[in-house]
Amino acid sequence: MIKRYIGMKDRIYNDIWMRLGILMNWGLCLMFSLLFLSSCKDDFDVDKLQDTPRLVVYCFPTEGDTTLIAVTRSFPVASFKGDIKVQSQQTVNARIIYKVNDVEYPVKRIENLQEARLFSTNTSETYLSRFVGQYYVVGRQKAGDNIDVQVSADGYSSVSASTYIPNRVNIQMGEVRFDEKSSDADSYSRVDKIAATFQDDASTQDYYSVMVKLRQMEGTNRDSLSWVTRAIELSTVGEPLLNKKTKLNDDFGFDDYTFFGNSYIFDDRTINGLSYTLHLEALSAYMHAGEYDDRGTWDKVFGYDYIVELYKMTPEYYRFLKSINDAQSNDWADAGLMQVAPTYSNVKGGFGIVAGYNASISSRHFD
Structure with a gap:
């Protein structure tokens, strides 16, 4: 159950949420700046999106029985006022449908710090507070499973994304x-x-x-x-x-x-x-x-x-990470010699990424 992650998989589990924390604090600002301020080949009107807040979803399914889902919102560059770091951390009252091979799994919300402690061995309240208000799915998943996620919230267009869990490579x-x-x-x-x-x-x-x-x-x-x-x-x-x-x-x-x-x-x-x-x-x-x-x-x-x-x-996960790497490594764009490419997203109607992965670990102790 949830407690199964506190142990062998905790290293991977915490790492994914460390990345989510970084993305929610820094990466979202980067992503939306890139999306709104650069040209884009996707089939949507960038000018229109500048005045339209959208749902942002991050979810990384893998083998196991608990999957976290982070939901936040975008901020139109043209009209935004305030502290982007503070407002990007605000939670969204979302309705989430999560399906594994077309079977719907129950979605729950992390309500408080005590519940957040079930998801990490890190005892820092600042760290744990990132979990509060986010969502998790309880249900067994395995390699080869197909995952569909739909998210809606009052005042926002519904968004959706699909992925799968690849096989593990030792x-x-x-x-x-x-x-x-x-x-x-x-x-x-x-x-x-x-x-x-x-x-x-x-x-x-x-x-x-x-x-x-x-x-x-x-x-x-x-x-x-x-x-x-x-x-x-x-x-x-x-x-x-x-x-x-x-x-x-x-x-x-x-x-x-x-x-x-x-x-x-x-x-x-x-x-x-x-x-x-x-x-x-x-x-x-x-x-x-x-x-x-x-x-x-x-x-x-x-x-x-x-x-x-x-x-x-999955290819989507790879493209997402590569787009971030390319953006933060693009000194040519910083020098005005090249256009900045947008951060990859597979969330239809919104932003973010829903992408599966599978991990293997090898370790050695040295005295």
Whole structure:
């Protein structure tokens, strides 16, 4: 039931809602600015949307028995007044129909902080408050299921979206080499090099995201210790599937490509049907070296974990993340040399994303 997520899947579960929190605080502002202030190839009138608030829906179905749904609203750029951060966090009294293979599942609302605690091991009231007023679905889901979502609310046009849950692709962590020179000749950072292998399905066109996480004991003394897990930034030059570094950007002094939330997306265009080993260079060697803070000291006592998570995602999920990556990495547009593309959405009549995924985890403990 809901409590099943407090444990093995909590790392993934919290990460999805960390992203939702970021999207609701920052990403929505970016998304609507891009949608309203740039040209768009979609079949709707951008000028008309500037004066029309729309429902915004975020939902990421996966295997399990509980699915969260975040519902908020857009704000017309032309007439908006006030604090966008505050108003974008306001909840919407929504009516939601959620179907799995054409069977309707019950939708409930998170009413208070006490109920929100069922969804996370994070005890921060500020963090938990993001859940209050949002929605969740109770019902078993598995790979291959088709998901349909319809959302309506007074004063807004109804919106809808569909997705499915892809099959899981197992990831296996291999050799880990510590405190080595980065493959990026322009970087002086030391990296931990992690090999992770998976088997791609030859019969389908597949989309992935990989994350590397470091789990450490943190605290100033033994009475304040707690395990903390964080997503780690990667140097991507040494991995062909992730490397976006270009000589042209270097020549113009533009920054490297940025992956949203340290979630590194790629597709199987060049590896279709192959067993492939990712070469991941984690920019975290200094974090357990004991030189800068107490973390290295506690690592010697408790050890630490490296975690590799491989997400197989629907094309819609991939396009959504890619559109955010492209937008925040587009120094050419910032310089006025290129148009900014809109953030991808598959929500008909509104904005946001409804996109399925499936995740596998491989971890190793180091003393």
